[in-house]
Amino acid sequence: MSILASLANAYERLPDAPPFGFSSEKIAFLIPLNEDGSVACPPVDLRQNDKKRTPRTVAVPASFKRPGITPRSFFLWDNTAYALGVSGDGGKDAAPRHKAFRDYHLESLRDAADPGLRAFISFLKTWSPRRFEDFGWPEEMKDQNVVFCLEADRRANIWLHDRPAAKALWSRLSAEGERTEAICLVTGINAPVARLHPAIKGVWGAQTAGASIVSFNLDAFTSYGHEQGDNAPVSEAATFAYTTALNRFLEKDSGHRIQIGDASVVFWADASDANKAVAAENIFAGLWDDGDDGSLVVDEGMQAQIVGARLKQIRDGEPLASVAPELAEGVRFYVLALAPNAARLSIRFYFEDDFGAIAANYQRFLADMRIEPPPRDGQPALWKYLAETAVLKKRENVPPNLAGEWMRAILGGTRYPQTLLATVLMRLRADEDVNALRVAILKALLIRNNNRKDTPVALKPDYPSKGYQLGRLFAVYERIQSDALGGKVNATITDKYYGAASAQPRKVFGLLESNSKHHLAKIRKQSPGRRVQLEKLLAEIMGQMSPDQDPYPVAFNAEDQALFGLGYYHQRNEFFKSTKNGTPVEETAQ
Amino acid sequence: MLYGIRLLVSGERACFTRPEMKVERVSYDVMTPSSARGILEAIHWKPAIRWIVDEIHVLKPIRFQSIRRNEVGHKAPAGKIKQAMNRGDLGDLQIVVDEDRQQRAATMLVDVAYVIAAHFELTGRAGPDDNEGKHLDIFNRRAERGQCFHQPCLGTREFDARFELLPPDMPPPMAASEHRTSALGFGATPRDLGFMLFDIDHAAHGRPSLFFRAELRDGVMKVPHPNAPEVRR
Numbered sequence: 001m002s003i004l005a006s007l008a009n010a011y012e013r014l015p016d017a018p019p020f021g022f023s024s025e026k027i028a029f030l031i032p033l034n035e036d037g038s039v040a041c042p043p044v045d046l047r048q049n050d051k052k053r054t055p056r057t058v059a060v061p062a063s064f065k066r067p068g069i070t071p072r073s074f075f076l077w078d079n080t081a082y083a084l085g086v087s088g089d090g091g092k093d094a095a096p097r098h099k100a101f102r103d104y105h106l107e108s109l110r111d112a113a114d115p116g117l118r119a120f121i122s123f124l125k126t127w128s129p130r131r132f133e134d135f136g137w138p139e140e141m142k143d144q145n146v147v148f149c150l151e152a153d154r155r156a157n158i159w160l161h162d163r164p165a166a167k168a169l170w171s172r173l174s175a176e177g178e179r180t181e182a183i184c185l186v187t188g189i190n191a192p193v194a195r196l197h198p199a200i201k202g203v204w205g206a207q208t209a210g211a212s213i214v215s216f217n218l219d220a221f222t223s224y225g226h227e228q229g230d231n232a233p234v235s236e237a238a239t240f241a242y243t244t245a246l247n248r249f250l251e252k253d254s255g256h257r258i259q260i261g262d263a264s265v266v267f268w269a270d271a272s273d274a275n276k277a278v279a280a281e282n283i284f285a286g287l288w289d290d291g292d293d294g295s296l297v298v299d300e301g302m303q304a305q306i307v308g309a310r311l312k313q314i315r316d317g318e319p320l321a322s323v324a325p326e327l328a329e330g331v332r333f334y335v336l337a338l339a340p341n342a343a344r345l346s347i348r349f350y351f352e353d354d355f356g357a358i359a360a361n362y363q364r365f366l367a368d369m370r371i372e373p374p375p376r377d378g379q380p381a382l383w384k385y386l387a388e389t390a391v392l393k394k395r396e397n398v399p400p401n402l403a404g405e406w407m408r409a410i411l412g413g414t415r416y417p418q419t420l421l422a423t424v425l426m427r428l429r430a431d432e433d434v435n436a437l438r439v440a441i442l443k444a445l446l447i448r449n450n451n452r453k454d455t456p457v458a459l460k461p462d463y464p465s466k467g468y469q470l471g472r473l474f475a476v477y478e479r480i481q482s483d484a485l486g487g488k489v490n491a492t493i494t495d496k497y498y499g500a501a502s503a504q505p506r507k508v509f510g511l512l513e514s515n516s517k518h519h520l521a522k523i524r525k526q527s528p529g530r531r532v533q534l535e536k537l538l539a540e541i542m543g544q545m546s547p548d549q550d551p552y553p554v555a556f557n558a559e560d561q562a563l564f565g566l567g568y569y570h571q572r573n574e575f576f577k578s579t580k581n582g583t584p585v586e587e588t589a590q
Numbered sequence: 591m592l593y594g595i596r597l598l599v600s601g602e603r604a605c606f607t608r609p610e611m612k613v614e615r616v617s618y619d620v621m622t623p624s625s626a627r628g629i630l631e632a633i634h635w636k637p638a639i640r641w642i643v644d645e646i647h648v649l650k651p652i653r654f655q656s657i658r659r660n661e662v663g664h665k666a667p668a669g670k671i672k673q674a675m676n677r678g679d680l681g682d683l684q685i686v687v688d689e690d691r692q693q694r695a696a697t698m699l700v701d702v703a704y705v706i707a708a709h710f711e712l713t714g715r716a717g718p719d720d721n722e723g724k725h726l727d728i729f730n731r732r733a734e735r736g737q738c739f740h741q742p743c744l745g746t747r748e749f750d751a752r753f754e755l756l757p758p759d760m761p762p763p764m765a766a767s768e769h770r771t772s773a774l775g776f777g778a779t780p781r782d783l784g785f786m787l788f789d790i791d792h793a794a795h796g797r798p799s800l801f802f803r804a805e806l807r808d809g810v811m812k813v814p815h816p817n818a819p820e821v822r823r
Contacts, residue, residue: 001782001783001784002608002610002783002784002785003611003616004610005784005785180796182798182799183798183799183800183801183822183823185609185610185785185787185799185801186785187785188785188801188803188822189822190822213610213611213614214610214611214613215613216613217613218663218664218692219663219664219665220661220662220663220664220665220692221612221613223612224790224797225797226796226797230796231609231612232608232609232610232611232612233609233798233799234610339695341614341693341694341695344613344614345614346614346656346694346695346697347611347614347616347656347695347697348656348695348697349654349656349697350616350697400658401656401657401658404656405655405656408654412653414651414653
C-alpha cells in the first residue's frame with residue numbers, strides 16, 4: 001500500500017480522532033462570555049501544570065497555512081493577536097490581524113440565531129485591545145491560542161465551537177469554494193481535490209509552523225500545466241485523514257515516534273485487535289530507543305515490565321513466535337522516516353511488513369553486531385551506534401541520510417549502507433578510538449556487504465586475512481611499547497600510527513618493527529620471561545603470514561582496513577583479559 | 591497474444607515518481623505502465639500505432655536508496671521564450687543555476703530488471719500502408735539491433751535503461767529462486783501496490799491523471815487495457 005493510503009487507514013483506527021474539518025490544536029486559555037457578550041470572568045488557564053506549562057490539545061475548527069501578508073483568521077479560535085488584537089512583540093501586526101478576525105466572524109455569523117454565537121458577535125463589537133490591560137489579564141496569555149465559551153456551558157465543558165449551531169455553520173463554511181473533482185490517488189474515487197495540504201508538525205529540524213509532504217512550491221515541480229494539488233489529485237477527505245494521523249503520530253510522547261539521527265521515525269501497527277497493535281508498537285519502540293538511562297519509553301508500571309522482559313528475550317535471539325506468539329502473525333507493521341528540507345518533508349524511507357519479519361530482521365542485525373568482548377553497557381540502542389559515526393560523538397553530527405539508510409537496511413534485512421563503512425573507518429583514523437561499538441559495526445558490514453560470513457566474533461588466531469593479522473601485530477607492538485615504557489607514554493604508537501598502519505602498512509610496520517627491538521631489549525632487563533612471551537606471540541602472528549606474499553602491502557582497501565580494526569580490537573582485549581585473570585597470554589614463559 | 595512482444599529492461603537505478611511525492615521524489619515499487627510505454631515508444635512509434643502494456647514482470651528484489659541532489663527550481667517560461675523569439679532578442683531569457691538552487695531528496699529504486707509484455711493496436715491515423723505485421727517487424731528489428739529514437743529511461747531521464755528483445759518462444763524469465771518471496775507477491779497473498787498512475791489522459795480537458803489498483807502476484811503486475819473499467823478516470 002502507498003504511504004498516504006496506509007496513513008489514511010491508520011486515521012480510521014485512531015481512538016479519538018478529530019472529525020473531518022477539525023484539527024487538534026494547542027489551546028492555552030478559555031474566555032468565558034455572558035449572553036450579552038460581556039466577559040464573564042477572567043480567562044481560564046487550560047495549560048497543564050508541568051514545568052513547560054504545555055497547552056491543552058483540543059479539537060477545534062481546522063487551522064490552515066497562512067502564507068503571505070494578508071491576515072486570515074481561524075474560526076472561533078485563534079492566537080491573541082487575531083482574537084483580541086494583543087500580542088507580545090509590540091503588537092505591530094496585531095491591529096490588522098484582529099480586524100481580519102473581527103470582520104470574518106461578523107460576516108460569517110451575521111445570520112446566527114444561536115445565543116452562543118450572538119454573544120460572540122456582541123463581544124466582538126464591544127471588544128477593544130485596550131481592555132486587555134484594563135482587565136489586568138495575565139501577560140503570559142499573549143500570543144497563545146484562545147477559545148471562547150458561554151459561561152452557562154463552562155461547567156459542561158462545552159465550548160463555543162462545540163455548540164451544534166457552530167458546528168453546522170462550520171461544516172457549511174469549510175465546504176465553501178468547492179474544488180473540482182478528480183480521481184483521488186489514495187482512495188481511487190471521484191472526489192473534490194485538496195488544493196493545499198495541511199502542515200505536518202513535529203518533524204525534528206523542520207519549520208515549527210509545520211512542513212508539507214505534498215506541496216508544489218516552485219514551478220519546476222509541476223507538470224502538464226497543473227496547479228498546486230491538481231498535480232497529485234488527493235481528495236479533501238484523504239488529505240485530512242493522512243495529515244491528522246501523521247500529526248498525531250508525530251506528537252511528542254505519542255508512543256509512535258522515535259528519533260534516529262536526523263530522521264524522525266513514526267511507526268504504527270495494524271491488527272485485528274487494538275491491544276495486539278499496541279503491544280507490537282511498544283516492543284518496536286523498545287528495540288530502537290531505550291532512553292539515556294536504559295529505561296523504557298513505553299507506559300509506566302506493569303506494561304513496562306512485560307515489554308522489558310519480552311525485549312530481553314528478543315534481544316537474546318528467541319524467535320518472536322515463542323516470545324509473543326500473538327504478534328508473530330497477522331500484525332502488519334508500518335515504519336515511516338521523515339527528514340526535513342526547510343518547508344518540505346522528504347521520505348527517508350517507508351517500510352511495511354509483518355511484525356514477525358521485522359523482529360526476525362532485527363535479530364539478524366543483532367547477530368551481525370555480536371562481538372567479543374561485548375560493549376561495556378550490554379546491547380546498546382541504535383542511536384548509540386550512530387553516535388560513533390559522528391564527530392565528537394554528538395548526536396547532531398551524525399551524517400545526514402546515514403541513519404535512515406541504515407535503519408531501512410536493518411528492517412528489510414538488506415545490505416547496510418556502504419557509506420557507513422567509510423564513515424567508521426574515517427572516525428577510527430581521526431580519533432583512534434577502537435571501541436566495541438565501532439568494531440561491531442565493521443564486523444556487521446563485512447558479514448552482510450562483503451559476504452565474509454566467517455568474520456570472527458572473538459579472537460581467532462588463525463583467521464586467514466592479512467588485515468586481521470596485521471591488526472593483531474599492531475596491538476602487540478603497542479603492548480610491547482607500554483610494557484617497556486609504562487602506561488604513561490604521551491603519544492602511544494596507536495595515537496601516532498593507527499591511521500597510517502591501517503591504511504598503508506608498508507609505510508609504518510618497518511619502523512614499528514625496529515622500534516619494538518629497543519622496547520624488547522628494555523623489557524628483557526626488567527622481566528626476561530615477559531620478553532619471551534611477547535616474542536613468541538610475534539612469531540606466532542608472523543607465522544600466519546607467508547613471507548613470499550608481501551606481508552606489508554602498500555595499501556589496504558576498505559575491507560582490509562575493517563579487518564585490521566577487528567584484529568586490533570581482539571588482540572588488544574586479549575591482553576586486558578590476561579592481566580585481569582592473572583594468566584599469561586599464550587603458554588607460560590620459561 | 592497476437593503481435594505481442596516482450597522486452598527485458600534493466601538498469602542500476604530507477605525512479606518511477608509518485609505524483610504525490612514528486613517534489614521530494616519517492617518512487618513507486620514497480621515500473622508504471624506509462625513508463626513502460628515510454629520505453630517502447632523510444633524504440634519504435636508512429637502515429638499509426640498505440641502501445642498497450644499488458645504485464646510487467648519484476649525480476650529483482652525491490653530495493654530503495656535515497657540521495658540528495660541540487661537541482662534548479664524553475665522552468666524556462668514558455669511565454670518568455672515566445673516573446674524573445676518575436677522580439678528577436680534573447681535579453682533576460684535565462685535561469686541562473688547558482689541563484690535558483692533547490693536541494694531535493696529522492697528515494698529511488700536500485701538494481702532493477704523488468705520484462706515488459708505489450709502489444710500494439712492500430713489507431714485511427716493508420717493509413718492503407720499500415721498493417722500490424724509491418725510495425726511488428728520494424729519494432730523487432732530495431733529492438734534486436736538496439737536502435738532507438740532516444741535513449742529509453744527508467745522513469746527519469748538520468749537513469750537510462752538497457753533493453754533486450756526476448757524471442758517469442760522463450761519461457762518467461764522469473765526472479766531468482768531466492769528472491770521469490772512475499773515481497774514480490776509470491777506465496778498466498780499478492781503484494782498490494784496501492785493505486786498507481788496509469789497514464790495521463792492528454793485527450794481529456796485538463797489532462798487528468800488515470801489510476802488503477804496495482805498488485806504484484808508471483809512477480810507479475812497485470813496492467814488493464816486503457817479502456818477497461820479498472821482504469822479510474
